[in-house]
Amino acid sequence: MIDTFNIENTIQELPKEIIERKETPFDWYGIRWIPHYKESNFPIYYKSHYKNMYLRIIGDKLLVSNSLHKSYYGNNYMPFTLSQVFNAITLLDNALPINIYNSKINKLSAGVVINENPQKIFNEWQYFLGKNYTPMKDKNKIYGAKYFLTDYQIKGYDKTFEVKNHNQVNLKQPFFRFEIDNCKPKVLNNKTNNIGIYTVKDLLDKEKFSKLGEMILNKYIQIEKLPKLDxxxxxxxxxxxxxxxxxxxxxxxxxxxxxxxxxxxxxxxxxxxxxLDNSEFQNQVINKLKEQINYSINN
Structure with missing residues (x-):
């Protein structure tokens, strides 16, 4: 259910290479760090990666971003359960020079994948909070729909197409992914959602994890959908x-x-x-989303 996150924390003991603003690559924590320049003779930050996670050291802060789901699994079309999130975060905490658990969350993406006809689902979408969606395109193929809000986005797309096109993996069945993307903490913790996610350790709290699942489901239900009209x-x-x-x-x-x-x-x-009775198909989609969310929470 958790996918991409953007987190940061303070490095308690900086290596001498960073203190001295070393101008060539160096190794620290078993990771190769590359200096990055911009209109300056000195590095403005150091960058690297761990598995698929992007790492940047700016001053005494380490910023970590990208898909935790893909870092653990290699993909984000299989379920990513609470116990697996726990394992993925433990591995990250052991590998990086910060305390991952009390790292501040700047942005978070979360979603689930269901076995359903993607085109049929997003073809019925209309508005979310009065906004029209932007088609997600790959060349001439429209494979999904995305709503852009001020502090987050909502998207639903053909996961089978995306995986085949980007990773050359044939899932052989139609899969649809629904996701809340780039969500800022103020949305997670406003009066409506009131989840209480501020740091990484909050992602391991089952009650908060459950509330995040409820938010995903509620956002889907909120989308105005086009009835089948004679x-x-x-x-x-x-x-x-x-x-x-x-x-x-x-x-x-x-x-x-x-x-x-x-x-x-x-x-x-x-x-x-x-x-008009257009509830049968959409209720089927909602029930499948609910099943996957509950599976992620309870496993």
Whole structure:
């Protein structure tokens, strides 16, 4: 369930190479550190990597980023359970020159993968908190959808396509990944979510891990989805209403320029949509997400 994180902590005992701002690569903690320059004769930071994790030493701080899931598993299409997160963090703590457990979390990504038709899922997506999604593309192929919010993103995409295209691995079945991406702690810990994740050790708390799973599921449920609509059953007035509120630019124009009319139209639109039965497939998706989240929490 945990995927990418961006963390930092203070190095208690800096090596002499960094104190002296060494200008050539050096080895420390079994890791090769490379100086990085920018319009200066002296290094501004030192960079390296451990497995797939990116490492940077800036001053007395070590910044660690990238996918913990991939660091442990080599991929992020298999489940990443609480016990496996514990093992991955233990390995990282043993390998790096900081206390990983009390490292501050700057950003966190978390999600799950389910066996379901990805195209069918995100083709029904419309808005999240009034925002339209941006298609995720690889050349001419649209393989997912992403919403950009101020302090996090939400994305859902064809994991089978992505893995085959990027890693040359054939999963042989349709897999869909849903993820909360680049999430800042203030979102995790606001009044709505109230998870209590500030440091890495918080990720190992089962109650907090469970709340993170609830947040993932709730974000999916919050996405407005396009009902399967038989236009032949609608009146001309209902067709016009449907057209105006499913086109993002038109909808936003009405909302901004004619707010009273928008409120009335939105009420009629919601009433019309609520009379349509499009719940079977989406309930199936939600149940599968819930199953994977519960598996990650309890294993």
């Amino acid at each position: 236009l032949s059953t609608l009146s001309i007035k209902e067709k016009r209403l449907y057209a105006s509120l499913t086109n993002y630019e038109v909808k936003e124009s009405i909302r901004k320029q004619h707010p009273h009319m928008y409120k009335k139209d939105r009420k009629e639109y919601n009433k019309m949509m609520n009379n």
